[in-house]
Amino acid sequence: MTTTRVAAPGDTVDALQHSRRAPRRGVAKHGKATPWLFLSPYLVLFGLFVIAPVLYGAWISLHRWDYTLPGKPFVGLENYQDLFDPSSTVYADFWNSMQATGIFTLASVPLLMVIPLVVALVMNKKFPGRNLFRAVYFAPYVLGVAVVAVLWRYLLDNNFGLVNYYLGLLGLPDDTAWTTSTPAAWVSLVGVTVWWTLGYNSVIYLAALQDIPRELYEAARVDGANAWQQFRNVTIPGLRPVLVFITMITILASANMFGQSYLITQGGPGRETRTAIYEIAETGLRQYQMGSAAAMSYVLTAFLMVLSVVIFWLFRERKSS
Amino acid sequence: MTADVETRPEAPVARRRRSSGEVGDKGGPRVVLRYALLIVLGLLFLSPLIFMIVTSFKTRGEATSIPPSWIPDPFTTQAYETILTAPGTPVLRWFANSLGAAIAHSAIVVATSAMAAYALARMEFRGRGFVFGLIIATLFVPPVILIIPNYLIVGELGWLNTLVAVIVPTAASAFGVFFLRQFFLGIPEELEEAARLDGASPVQIFVKVMLPLSRPALATLALLALLTNWNDFLWPVYVLFSPELQTLPAGLSTLQSANSVRYDLLMAGAVVASVPVLLLFVFLQRFIIEGVSRSGLKG
Numbered sequence: 001m002t003t004t005r006v007a008a009p010g011d012t013v014d015a016l017q018h019s020r021r022a023p024r025r026g027v028a029k030h031g032k033a034t035p036w037l038f039l040s041p042y043l044v045l046f047g048l049f050v051i052a053p054v055l056y057g058a059w060i061s062l063h064r065w066d067y068t069l070p071g072k073p074f075v076g077l078e079n080y081q082d083l084f085d086p087s088s089t090v091y092a093d094f095w096n097s098m099q100a101t102g103i104f105t106l107a108s109v110p111l112l113m114v115i116p117l118v119v120a121l122v123m124n125k126k127f128p129g130r131n132l133f134r135a136v137y138f139a140p141y142v143l144g145v146a147v148v149a150v151l152w153r154y155l156l157d158n159n160f161g162l163v164n165y166y167l168g169l170l171g172l173p174d175d176t177a178w179t180t181s182t183p184a185a186w187v188s189l190v191g192v193t194v195w196w197t198l199g200y201n202s203v204i205y206l207a208a209l210q211d212i213p214r215e216l217y218e219a220a221r222v223d224g225a226n227a228w229q230q231f232r233n234v235t236i237p238g239l240r241p242v243l244v245f246i247t248m249i250t251i252l253a254s255a256n257m258f259g260q261s262y263l264i265t266q267g268g269p270g271r272e273t274r275t276a277i278y279e280i281a282e283t284g285l286r287q288y289q290m291g292s293a294a295a296m297s298y299v300l301t302a303f304l305m306v307l308s309v310v311i312f313w314l315f316r317e318r319k320s321s
Numbered sequence: 322m323t324a325d326v327e328t329r330p331e332a333p334v335a336r337r338r339r340s341s342g343e344v345g346d347k348g349g350p351r352v353v354l355r356y357a358l359l360i361v362l363g364l365l366f367l368s369p370l371i372f373m374i375v376t377s378f379k380t381r382g383e384a385t386s387i388p389p390s391w392i393p394d395p396f397t398t399q400a401y402e403t404i405l406t407a408p409g410t411p412v413l414r415w416f417a418n419s420l421g422a423a424i425a426h427s428a429i430v431v432a433t434s435a436m437a438a439y440a441l442a443r444m445e446f447r448g449r450g451f452v453f454g455l456i457i458a459t460l461f462v463p464p465v466i467l468i469i470p471n472y473l474i475v476g477e478l479g480w481l482n483t484l485v486a487v488i489v490p491t492a493a494s495a496f497g498v499f500f501l502r503q504f505f506l507g508i509p510e511e512l513e514e515a516a517r518l519d520g521a522s523p524v525q526i527f528v529k530v531m532l533p534l535s536r537p538a539l540a541t542l543a544l545l546a547l548l549t550n551w552n553d554f555l556w557p558v559y560v561l562f563s564p565e566l567q568t569l570p571a572g573l574s575t576l577q578s579a580n581s582v583r584y585d586l587l588m589a590g591a592v593v594a595s596v597p598v599l600l601l602f603v604f605l606q607r608f609i610i611e612g613v614s615r616s617g618l619k620g
Contacts, residue, residue: 030444030523032446034440034444034523035440035444035446035449036440036446038436038437038439038440038444038523038527039436039437039440039441039452041432041433041436041437042433042434042436042437042493042498043437043452045429045433045489045490045492045493046456046459046493048474048490049467049471049474049489049490049491049492049493050459050462050467050493050495051455051459052470052474053466053467053470053471053474054462054466054467054470056470056473056474057466057467057469057470060469060470060473067473119362122355122358122359123359125355127352127355129359133359133362133363134610135602135606135610136363136366136367137362137363137366138602138606138609138610138613139366139367139370139599139602140366140369140370142548142552142598142599142601142602142609143370143552143594143595143598143599144548144551144552144553144554144570144594144598145552145554145570146552146554146569146570146571146573146574146594147552147570147573147591147594147595150573150576150577150587150590150591151369151370151373151588151591152369153577154373154376154584154587154588155369155372157582157584159385159387160384160385160386160387160389160582160584162369162372162389165387165388165389195365195366195369199366200613203610203613203614204613204614206614207614207615248461252461252463255463255465256463256464256465258554258555259554259555259570262554262555262558262574263573263574263577276465277465277468277555280465280468280469281468281555281559284468284469284472285468285469285472285559286559290469290472290473293468293469294469294470297465297466297468297469298466300463300465301462301463301465301466304463308461
């Protein structure tokens, strides 16, 4: 059962004895079709549920595509024009949801970049209990958004929640409507998300910190660098590739925030915390206006792509000043 | 601990100078500060989970009592009995759905990713760079763009409102291919070469040499896929309509709209949805955390 058993040469020979063939042209590597046969199961799924939808979505967005109606007339860019036309019916709701996604992303990404880095720096030492703490901080992440959101809606309940109760004990206002008023609802959504995903980013940071060669710190110390200078000149440059990665995945995750809003605030108060992805899912899959919803998803994606380019540009390798 | 801080303030400073970034320093204010920070943060992370479990064993009234109690009095399993038997919220059925879907999804992810990753890591063919580049590029495609068209594709296939809809469409894992390819590249080629000289076919080398050598990586990917699928929320909410076909996260949403302030019931439901993943995490956290930390390393 162990890897060594299988790797033992005698074993391999035994297991493969029956298939021995005369070697063609020295050692036959593989036929031309072999790589594609290995790739085919993956590529079928990938083509059908990743590549095709990207193209199909663009096609849908050019039609008045209502699942419940028979005709799906081609309307060109009308769905897109409507999204940018203040007098159209979709304009207000769509941009409200884009604003909600924007607020959430702006508020959550910096926190999800900095706090996990601080936690990782504190953990980047050998000390008893390190793995235990790492596991504790990571634990909420394995729960999934539904459990986390249902749990926090309880903890944030106006009247019966732990949060208001303990704030009261500390002498702070104890009647904040954490889930039904803004800006408190934003604090809730961001706070819950930080609690939920802090461990994920910390673990990635921690692995990257441990990859920074110790000698670089030694050298910096020899040169008389203090702790801040070491952080600035050794740690941050060493983390650069991971910083880009974490920024990208955190923005992508925050811009796709759905469950927290769906379960904790139900998009409220009004529609203030209804995010773009929430609006797209409701428009397309509840009201069946799929053309409009597909157009929305392309506009959101365009925003995210521009943002990605900006981030790559910001993190580009600079000549040392 | 505080006495220690006050009496020997210089010692740790001296030691710190000597120690390099990784080596721990024992005793001293820095250590006390670090543990204080870690413990406070640890409590912030654990106490909500503990309160969730505690509340699930409370009566309806105690779940909304002020001040909140940390020990159920009386201790009751009433909430569990209610949600497990209520007709509109078949929690046991949801549990079975989630488990079956997660296992099937994980198996498909591991099988398809491993085969593809093997071809990309070890075989030379025209178009390899293109295929790999295309797969990696989709790591940064926002999933939102797939929702509407995939709903229609799944509808065309007749999978709406079936568990297949939550098992298959999300199974083309770009991360899985990337992760396993990296792992395969790290395995010395001599082992395959030996098998090849013995006349083994690519399929035999893959099944009998590569896969057994890659067990830790396969286990990590299987676990991550299992967790992702178990916790998936948006997609099941929209593609599963029948109450008895929900997965647990989608079911929790149903449970919440049916019992908005029955927090005893909601916490019991949340515990049912958490216990399997928390157990997996407690026993296999090494694999899970390794997998996540590896995902940040550049290729």
